[in-house]
Amino acid sequence: DTAVSQTPKYLVTQMGNDKSIKCEQNLGHDTMYWYKQDSKKFLKIMFSYNNKELIINETVPNRFSPKSPDKAHLNLHINSLELGDSAVYFCASSQDRTPNEKLFFGSGTQLSVL
Amino acid sequence: GNSVTQMEGPVTLSEEAFLTINCTYTATGYPSLFWYVQYPGEGLQLLLKATKADDKGSNKGFEATYRKETTSFHLEKGSVQVSDSAVYFCALSGRNSGNTPLVFGKGTRLSVIA
Numbered sequence: 001d002t003a004v005s006q007t008p009k010y011l012v013t014q015m016g017n018d019k020s021i022k023c024e025q026n027l028g029h030d031t032m033y034w035y036k037q038d039s040k041k042f043l044k045i046m047f048s049y050n051n052k053e054l055i056i057n058e059t060v061p062n063r064f065s066p067k068s069p070d071k072a073h074l075n076l077h078i079n080s081l082e083l084g085d086s087a088v089y090f091c092a093s094s095q096d097r098t099p100n101e102k103l104f105f106g107s108g109t110q111l112s113v114l
Numbered sequence: 115g116n117s118v119t120q121m122e123g124p125v126t127l128s129e130e131a132f133l134t135i136n137c138t139y140t141a142t143g144y145p146s147l148f149w150y151v152q153y154p155g156e157g158l159q160l161l162l163k164a165t166k167a168d169d170k171g172s173n174k175g176f177e178a179t180y181r182k183e184t185t186s187f188h189l190e191k192g193s194v195q196v197s198d199s200a201v202y203f204c205a206l207s208g209r210n211s212g213n214t215p216l217v218f219g220k221g222t223r224l225s226v227i228a
Contacts, residue, residue: 004157033215041201041221043158048215056215090157101207103150103216105157 003027006091006106013081014114020107021076023091026038031055032074033092033103036065043090048095049074086113116141118204119217127194127226135222137178137204145206146178147171147187148216152201161189172221183227194226 013019025032033056034046048056052068063079064079077086088108094101121136139145146165150158162171167182176191188205204219 041152041223043218043221045215045217076212092157097215100161102160103158105159107155107157 002106004091004104005095006089008109009107010110010112012112012114015081015083017081018077018079019081020078021089021091021111022074023071023074023077023106025091025093025104027095027104028072029093029095029102029104030071031094031097031101032068032071033094034074034076035090035092035105037088037090037108039087046089047074047076048097054098062095078091081111081113083113086111115207116208116217118143118206118217118219120204120222122204123201123221124223124225127224129196129226129228130193131172131226133189133191133194133198135204135224136186136204136224137189139185139187139204139206141185141206143200143208144182145208147178148207149178149189150174150203150218152203152221154200155162158203167192194224196226196228199224199226207217 004025009042031050033048037043047066049068065077091106092103117140148163151160151161152158157165162173164180166169178189201221205216
């Protein structure tokens, strides 16, 4: 079983569309994250949820809205997609938000906005 | 704020060569330090970590020593293999910032040729 799974793996869409990326973890972790990796491989935190509660929201446009129906799921909704949103989006989880905790990553969703 | 600086890639080595990827950090307090590895088409995986000064993290032949005096955590391997080809990320987590997730460096791509 995949520990952190995200779907879809590839997403190609037109500018202005609304899309969602789903993430599920079966590790029983309390904390989940979304990271964005740009074309130069730079990885930046977007959001963090702990037990369904938003604890980190970096300076991300409000077109991006995370939703956590339960602590095993953290979905990412993106409205009015723009060319600059093209990137690989990674979901991750950790047991809790303790700084030393190991992160477990999904395999990524490559979003291409045309 | 906390930040991580890694050497620019890509790094191309022949099999069995010695590897060093430099990483320096800026942080308040005493962070924990990590190396993550991203193989092609996959999410990041924890490679090794060190939580206090002079600690040495090691895994799969890779090593890194937490040097407080030089604020560094350089990754080394004595003899690389083709299978080590990947992107390597240095990261830190502030010990006293429970709500702050890992801060990643920009990644260093390593290509090992036979």
